[in-house]
Amino acid sequence: MQTTHSNKFFTQAQEVMVGGVNSPVRSFNGVGGHPLVMKYGRGAKLFDYDNNAFTDYCLSWGASILGHAHRHVVLAAKKAVEKGASFGTTTAAEIDIAKHIVKCVPSMDLIRFVNSGTEATMSAIRLARGFTKREMLVKFDGCYHGHFDDLLTKAGSGVAQLKESSSLGIPKTHIENTLSLPYNNIAMLEKTLTQYKDKIACVIIEPVAGNMGVVPATVDFLKALKELTKKHNMVLIFDEIMTGFRFSAGCFQSEVNIIPDMTCLGKIIGGGFPIGAYGGRKDIMRHLAPLGGVYQAGTFSGSPVVMKAGLAALRVLTQDFYRTLNSKCETFAASANRYFEENDIAVHLSRYKSMMSIRFRREQVLDYEDALQAAGGDRYGRLFHHLLKAGIYWPPADLEAFFVSGMHTKADLRTLLDELKKFFKP
Numbered sequence: 001m002q003t004t005h006s007n008k009f010f011t012q013a014q015e016v017m018v019g020g021v022n023s024p025v026r027s028f029n030g031v032g033g034h035p036l037v038m039k040y041g042r043g044a045k046l047f048d049y050d051n052n053a054f055t056d057y058c059l060s061w062g063a064s065i066l067g068h069a070h071r072h073v074v075l076a077a078k079k080a081v082e083k084g085a086s087f088g089t090t091t092a093a094e095i096d097i098a099k100h101i102v103k104c105v106p107s108m109d110l111i112r113f114v115n116s117g118t119e120a121t122m123s124a125i126r127l128a129r130g131f132t133k134r135e136m137l138v139k140f141d142g143c144y145h146g147h148f149d150d151l152l153t154k155a156g157s158g159v160a161q162l163k164e165s166s167s168l169g170i171p172k173t174h175i176e177n178t179l180s181l182p183y184n185n186i187a188m189l190e191k192t193l194t195q196y197k198d199k200i201a202c203v204i205i206e207p208v209a210g211n212m213g214v215v216p217a218t219v220d221f222l223k224a225l226k227e228l229t230k231k232h233n234m235v236l237i238f239d240e241i242m243t244g245f246r247f248s249a250g251c252f253q254s255e256v257n258i259i260p261d262m263t264c265l266g267k268i269i270g271g272g273f274p275i276g277a278y279g280g281r282k283d284i285m286r287h288l289a290p291l292g293g294v295y296q297a298g299t300f301s302g303s304p305v306v307m308k309a310g311l312a313a314l315r316v317l318t319q320d321f322y323r324t325l326n327s328k329c330e331t332f333a334a335s336a337n338r339y340f341e342e343n344d345i346a347v348h349l350s351r352y353k354s355m356m357s358i359r360f361r362r363e364q365v366l367d368y369e370d371a372l373q374a375a376g377g378d379r380y381g382r383l384f385h386h387l388l389k390a391g392i393y394w395p396p397a398d399l400e401a402f403f404v405s406g407m408h409t410k411a412d413l414r415t416l417l418d419e420l421k422k423f424f425k426p
Helices: 004-016 071-081 092-104 117-132 186-195 219-231 251-256 304-316 319-342 368-373 378-389 410-423
Strands: 038-042 045-048 053-056 110-114 136-140 178-181 200-205 235-239 262-266 276-280 348-352 355-359
Touching: 053 410, 071 304, 092 110, 092 276, 092 304, 110 117, 117 136, 117 200, 117 235, 117 262, 117 276, 178 186, 186 219, 200 219, 219 235, 235 251, 251 262, 319 348, 319 410, 378 410
Parallel strands: 136 178, 136 200, 200 235, 235 262
Antiparallel strands: 038 045, 045 053, 110 276, 262 276, 348 355
């Protein structure tokens, strides 16, 4: 595979951008080699500057459920930008997408748009603290909620290889009120929430973790979490930035009928543009400025271009869309796991509908420690480059999920399966 132009561009990038990237996980440090520099995307494909084509399973880290440059999204963005990119005022576009999301997501009575997932989780936690007048927060090992100081501890994925459990530059005062518990462990959850019942403001969780590979929370664990937070008057926050609108219009919470007090969204709701959002019960959200004393603001929040593009994307996501997408993924994953089992290969695909990850062991992964034990290390790097040479782009990090879009065909998935069989051939 020719990468002359990518290598040239990446050399230039390293001269002006830290590490040549604007997000660490893009750096290929986890898989070796130099990152490719992409020129454009169309449907399920990415194209680099050497005119190599790749079937994309990274999909802007899950955001591009419609693939790249979907015609409805492109048209909506073009029409919007021709009228001005940002006004710093309320627009009808904000109201339209807010109505759509609030109607779909059970936990959201009121919503506030921001510009990233990190901003959404940071703001939701501040609001929960202001609402409860408490300071402590609980998260779970392996769940990543953005690079907000109070949350960057045992966060999985891009920070998993750091020497410390959080980033340098974070004072101890920022994480002394953060408790990170093992995922799917009801006993530890009950013990901790009971012990600190008068101090914990909120509990935040990815109900399907995606940054330690795909690990769904068990229904029993989520039920216990809901019951305990309600009992102790803590705010339960679902981080559905990755899962929101990926499986169904009502998000993961509607599928398990466990409704949090607040929800954070991002990725898919922007149609490929930068976005974040958080919302929840009216009595909580009304503590947010300008109605209440919890402050949060943003110059570009609710940009009409993003709002129009996001709503155009959400309107494509019908029940038929989800049924077709989830069915394709179920067939693919079942075929792959059957191959691994029949050939006595100590590998499996973990999956929740159109989110998947590869595990280098047979046993199920239930938490972060399991995920680390099931990591592939150098073997994942070799798999990544095997797929890359075959024209398949996977996330360049062992603990990331890969995604399928509505534009991926059954033939695309058969090709991926064939390449996995070649790599893992006994």
